[in-house]
Amino acid sequence: MKLANLEIDGKKSISIVDTDKSVFWTVRTLIPEFDGDMVQLVQQFARFGSDLRPLGAGRPLSEAKILAPIEAPRRNLFCVGKNYHEHAAEFQNSGFDSSAKNGEHAPEAPVYFTKPASTIIGPNAKIPRHADVTSQLDYEAELGVVIGKAGRGIKKANAMDYVFGYTVINDFTARDLQKLHRQWFLGKSLDGFCPMGPYLVTADEVDGQNVDVQCWVNGELRQNANTRQLIFDIPTLIESLSAGIELQPGDIIATGTPAGVGIGFNPPRFLQSGDVVRIEIQNVGVLQNEVA
Structure with missing residues (x-):
């Protein structure tokens, strides 16, 4: 549905x-x-x-x-960084990654951060440029998981029973702020920095562990992967988060982005006003937004 x-x-x-x-x-x-x-x-x-x-x-x-399907979540979105091997490598090589250990090619455990509800905007809404605080805008196509029932101490074996459904998320990022402040929260959390939608598709219609994730910028395919390639799959993320946090219905988990983001290029290809970002996740939907 x-x-x-x-x-x-x-x-x-x-x-x-x-x-x-x-x-x-x-x-x-x-x-x-x-x-x-x-x-x-x-x-x-x-x-x-x-x-x-x-x-x-x-x-x-x-x-x-x-x-946006969920405009007012009851708390911040849970987000996961560096959760595809190729993206972890491109991020480490970009010079923007303050979280990696020397020589680390992939994280040993999920890398979590949050985005506040004020970041959420819907399909076709303009993404704020925020030119007064950033000049390095970047896109991140991600599968969003929506939790359907409360649970703490959830084990991987039955974690998918707690998934209500899926949506499309663009984890928009100000790379200069992300690098400057070292901790990622501010660079990920400017107003309007989480386009989401268009739909929330119930889990019975989608195999979230095997969907294609694609992203185009101005018609150019930049990201193309499948959630089978996640370093930490959805059950692992749910088990990890719920070990000490009771998950609640309506909680949102952004599962991470694949390779192909702007900082993965040399030189980086940051977004400008008028650029159009289109994200498609197989069987979930198409999310398109323009930078204001």
Whole structure:
């Protein structure tokens, strides 16, 4: 099932989308008592059951504006750095990596950081240029994992039972700030630095451990990989995070980006105003944004 956060006639409504027919049904028309956001739907999804099945012809998707599926997560996004071997190598060789040990080609354990909710913007929204604080904008195509139920001390063997679904994330980064401050938070967390969407696709429709991740800049293919190549796979990330943090429904994990980011080139190819970044993740969706 594809779920979306739509703006319809100036009002936001969580909806089910049929992308083949380009139509949608608001959850509230199917379940009148529901008047929540996407996180609340994730929390209550199991009890709604078959009531969430679309009825009738649906409304044209052209009547709605697609927003980020989760605009207001209850806490920061969990993000993972250097989680593809080739990207770990390109980042280490770029001179921007303050986290690597000498001679380390891949991290020994997942590298975590967070992004605040204020970074989230939706499909087709302009990414703020922030020219007053950065001149080195970069893109990172990533699969986003959305947690479906609470859990702590989750083991890899049953970690996928806690995955509600998947979305597309662009972990936008100010490389100069990332390097200057050594810890990555600020360079990753400027307002508007997390384009997300267009949909939240339920886990029964996607094998998140085997999807292609691709990114184009102005029509040029820059990133092309598969989540099979993750250094630390989704179950490992869930086990690692939940060892001391209780994961909650609606939590978002950005699983890391493959090789091909701007700093991987010599010289680096940073983004400029007017550049268009298009990310496609197999069976999940296409996320496109322009730099303001």
